[in-house]
Amino acid sequence: MSEPASILIDWGTTNFRAWLVAGGGGAVLDRREAPRGIMQVEPGGFPAALDEQVGAWRVAHPGVPVLMSGMVGSKQGWAEAPYASCPTGIDELARAVMPVPGEDGIHIVPGICYEAPDGRHDVMRGEEVQIFGSLAEGEEGRQVFCLPGTHSKWAAVEEGRVVWFATAMTGEVWSVMSEHSILGRLMEGGSLDDMDAFQQGFMLSEMPGGLLNHLFAVRAEGLFGEFAPSGLRSYLSGILIGHEARAMLPIARPAGQVTLIGRPDITDLYSSIITSLETATVSIPVAISTLHGLTHIREAMKNG
Amino acid sequence: MSEPASILIDWGTTNFRAWLVAGGGGAVLDRREAPRGIMQVEPGGFPAALDEQVGAWRVAHPGVPVLMSGMVGSKQGWAEAPYASCPTGIDELARAVMPVPGEDGIHIVPGICYEAPDGRHDVMRGEEVQIFGSLAEGEEGRQVFCLPGTHSKWAAVEEGRVVWFATAMTGEVWSVMSEHSILGRLMEGGSLDDMDAFQQGFMLSEMPGGLLNHLFAVRAEGLFGEFAPSGLRSYLSGILIGHEARAMLPIARPAGQVTLIGRPDITDLYSSIITSLETATVSIPVAISTLHGLTHIREAMKNG
Numbered sequence: 001m002s003e004p005a006s007i008l009i010d011w012g013t014t015n016f017r018a019w020l021v022a023g024g025g026g027a028v029l030d031r032r033e034a035p036r037g038i039m040q041v042e043p044g045g046f047p048a049a050l051d052e053q054v055g056a057w058r059v060a061h062p063g064v065p066v067l068m069s070g071m072v073g074s075k076q077g078w079a080e081a082p083y084a085s086c087p088t089g090i091d092e093l094a095r096a097v098m099p100v101p102g103e104d105g106i107h108i109v110p111g112i113c114y115e116a117p118d119g120r121h122d123v124m125r126g127e128e129v130q131i132f133g134s135l136a137e138g139e140e141g142r143q144v145f146c147l148p149g150t151h152s153k154w155a156a157v158e159e160g161r162v163v164w165f166a167t168a169m170t171g172e173v174w175s176v177m178s179e180h181s182i183l184g185r186l187m188e189g190g191s192l193d194d195m196d197a198f199q200q201g202f203m204l205s206e207m208p209g210g211l212l213n214h215l216f217a218v219r220a221e222g223l224f225g226e227f228a229p230s231g232l233r234s235y236l237s238g239i240l241i242g243h244e245a246r247a248m249l250p251i252a253r254p255a256g257q258v259t260l261i262g263r264p265d266i267t268d269l270y271s272s273i274i275t276s277l278e279t280a281t282v283s284i285p286v287a288i289s290t291l292h293g294l295t296h297i298r299e300a301m302k303n304g
Numbered sequence: 305m306s307e308p309a310s311i312l313i314d315w316g317t318t319n320f321r322a323w324l325v326a327g328g329g330g331a332v333l334d335r336r337e338a339p340r341g342i343m344q345v346e347p348g349g350f351p352a353a354l355d356e357q358v359g360a361w362r363v364a365h366p367g368v369p370v371l372m373s374g375m376v377g378s379k380q381g382w383a384e385a386p387y388a389s390c391p392t393g394i395d396e397l398a399r400a401v402m403p404v405p406g407e408d409g410i411h412i413v414p415g416i417c418y419e420a421p422d423g424r425h426d427v428m429r430g431e432e433v434q435i436f437g438s439l440a441e442g443e444e445g446r447q448v449f450c451l452p453g454t455h456s457k458w459a460a461v462e463e464g465r466v467v468w469f470a471t472a473m474t475g476e477v478w479s480v481m482s483e484h485s486i487l488g489r490l491m492e493g494g495s496l497d498d499m500d501a502f503q504q505g506f507m508l509s510e511m512p513g514g515l516l517n518h519l520f521a522v523r524a525e526g527l528f529g530e531f532a533p534s535g536l537r538s539y540l541s542g543i544l545i546g547h548e549a550r551a552m553l554p555i556a557r558p559a560g561q562v563t564l565i566g567r568p569d570i571t572d573l574y575s576s577i578i579t580s581l582e583t584a585t586v587s588i589p590v591a592i593s594t595l596h597g598l599t600h601i602r603e604a605m606k607n608g
Contacts, residue, residue: 121527121528167517172486176480176484176485177477208551208554210548210550213470240516250512
């Protein structure tokens with residue numbers, strides 16, 4: 001069963017990841033990763049960009065179906081796939097998979113949307129696949145996930161369906177404030193390894209004053225030399241992740257642990273803060289959860 | 305008494321404002337305003353920049369003293385004036401006024417710093433002059449001030465001395481997120497006049513999820529067409545000012561009203577939110593408070 005059965009692709013804002021997988025057990029026969037997210041593709045350039053990355057696989061294995069998830073299905077992507085509404089399970093998502101108009105055998109997994117009781121909306125594209133790829137087998141109770149990133153996603157799954165999720169702009173606020181605000185003036189170095197500064201930021205996040213006040217501490221404590229310039233990014237990171245976790249945990253209401261999905265260096269930071277807030281965590285690398293999620297959706301499409 | 309007695313200058317990050325005032329009653333004989341903040345001045349270029357703005361006054365009235373406040377006294381300004389520590393009254397501030405090295409008759413009002421019981425610092429440069437220029441005469445009780453801006457300042461004055469203050473980066477977060485984050489993609493128009501969207505943002509600010517989550521609502525509600533693209537800046541503004549006021553009011557603990565000092569279009573927005581939070585406000589235009597404050601400090605220098 002090592003005959004290629006599908007090409008699975010995670011095509012996000014900044015990155016492109018693809019796997020050539022076999023039928024049956026879904027063994028990975030080949031893989032590709034490139035910094036060719038949808039922001040690097042010109043309008044109309046998606047067929048060529050796909051060829052550039054996995055054209056050789058498609059020539060070698062004619063007719064092998066392609067399944068894509070992520071921002072490739074957004075308005076700024078190849079073709080807009082309407083959001084599936086929560087609660088959504090893997091079967092609903094598989095049924096909502098959309099063929100790319102004018103292409104044979106290329107499909108896009110839609111994102112999902114959540115409408116809160118107060119009428120507010122939230123959306124994700126791509127993370128839902130990672131969540132479905134990280135579900136604990138046979139677990140029917142509430143499972144809570146946190147996917148740190150430019151836009152961090154927190155989600156709750158019950159009986160295999162996403163029943164709630166919410167976004168925090170933590171990563172984007174961190175980078176935008178570091179690069180474009182006065183806070184960047186005193187910063188040196190781009191690393192996030194000053195754990196003392198990170199911890200101080202986390203402690204600040206529970207003080208009165210609110211986030212807009214705490215952000216200014218990065219400047220004030222920088223001016224007064226409380227932290228080395230190389231520690232200010234870590235301090236800002238501790239403040240932001242602290243605010244995110246303190247606001248999200250009471251809404252997410254994990255029954256037990258929080259499952260973190262992301263890059264290990266980032267999930268480690270989240271784990272240290274969530275653990276400090278008396279909640280256990282388990283971490284899953286993002287590439288594994290994506291591959292598993294796309295594989296499950298592919299299977300559900302065949303069975304559905 | 306219309307003989308020019310001093311040149312008073314508010315020299316901030318982005319703007320330069322100057323008044324030529326008479327002795328005695330302090331009547332304004334002439335005034336100048338230019339977008340020549342310290343960010344527009346090359347290192348070493350301050351004497352020339354001063355000449356360019358008020359050189360004619362100094363030639364016409366040789367020996368008239370110059371008193372400056374604001375970021376001109378910062379590390380990035382003409383000469384660094386060390387912060388005066390809170391609690392600070394107008395007499396302490398007048399005694400801490402610093403002569404500019406190498407110049408005759410040019411002085412800089414220092415900024416002030418506050419060290420919280422938890423050891424955290426906060427700083428301001430220029431706003432302290434506006435506060436001292438807005439004190440209610442004869443009022444000995446606690447007076448609370450809010451100075452909206454790129455970095456909003458909240459301050460409390462007791463018995464004529466600033467006993468507490470804190471900064472919120474509201475204005476800078478608003479502009480940086482509008483210009484450099486994904487939130488700007490859906491925005492159209494730069495105005496802040498959609499009062500319905502502003503009010504919706506304020507209402508969101510009291511919901512669970514925290515500011516990092518509420519920021520994303522600007523994108524999600526933009527995607528779902530809840531607001532016109534022209535209303536998204538107002539929505540963001542309502543969210544941010546709502547968070548600022550909700551976090552600051554309980555710390556500032558106004559005994560009665562909050563005195564707002566700023567541009568009328570901005571203080572109107574703050575007034576609507578602070579009033580909704582059951583606190584009365586009074587507004588004072590920033591130019592008046594600055595002129596009054598510098599005049600008072602000038603008087604205190606003569607008497608001190």
